[in-house]
Amino acid sequence: MTQDKHSRRRMLAMVGGALAMPSVLRAQATDPTVVGGTAEARRNISSFRTQRWEDHFDSLGVATLLADTQSRALHYWSADGSDYRLYPTSVPMSEELTKRGYTKVVRKRVGPDWTPTQNMLARDPSLKYMPPGPDNPLGTHALYLDWPAYLIHGTHDTRKIGRRSSSGCIGLYNEKIAELYELAPVGTQVRLI
Known part of the structure; x- marks a missing residue:
């Protein structure tokens, strides 16, 4: 029973981390990148674009x-x-x-x-x-x-x-x-x- 609680906690922590990942990726620098052959700007949390x-x-x-x-x-x-x-x-x-x-x-x-x-x-x-x-x-x-x-x-x-x-x-x-x-x-x- 103790092992099941730890497994559930571990699984909830991993799911929470996976859900937070897109937020971390959106907060990257504002350097322009090329996506699909067109220039696109990554946005920081302020959404300023270079x-x-x-x-x-x-x-x-x-x-x-x-x-x-x-x-x-x-x-x-x-x-x-x-x-x-x-x-x-x-x-x-x-x-x-x-x-x-x-x-x-x-x-x-x-x-x-x-x-x-x-x-x-x-x-x-x-x-x-x-x-x-x-x-x-x-x-x-x-x-x-x-x-x-x-x-x-x-x-x-x-x-x-x-x-x-x-x-x-x-x-x-x-x-x-x-x-x-x-x-x-x-x-x-x-x-x-």
Whole structure:
């Protein structure tokens, strides 16, 4: 009887270990691999995927930003490629709010004010204009894109980062958008994928 208990315990331990194995494998590094003849990225627990600017742009221009809505990350490269940074982001809450393609930074602002768009008001009529400050959904800094009403901006609500939570914009922690604000000049090329 004692031997049966040990056998059952051993078997339960082995089954538990086998069930945990896929979690361990998913937590591997983010190095790209080739699977079935196509490039595929292994994901780490944050789901960030490595990106190469050369896969998206012909040159680095004055600076380059790549917003990956699937992995919820913003990649930054300086004009000479010597400075690369990766930021966690919030992304649009639905596919219909997600705009993809090429754009650029056309204006920058510290302490942006916020006015809800007509689509936002249709979803939530209680929304109203907000001046700069701690309740403003654009946070402390904003990079305006040449697409109307699309921005890369900060947020005071840190729970939004890493989630599908925006009405189309790319959101960063306030301290990270302040850093990016200093790095990315007007004219920075941007791609949302």
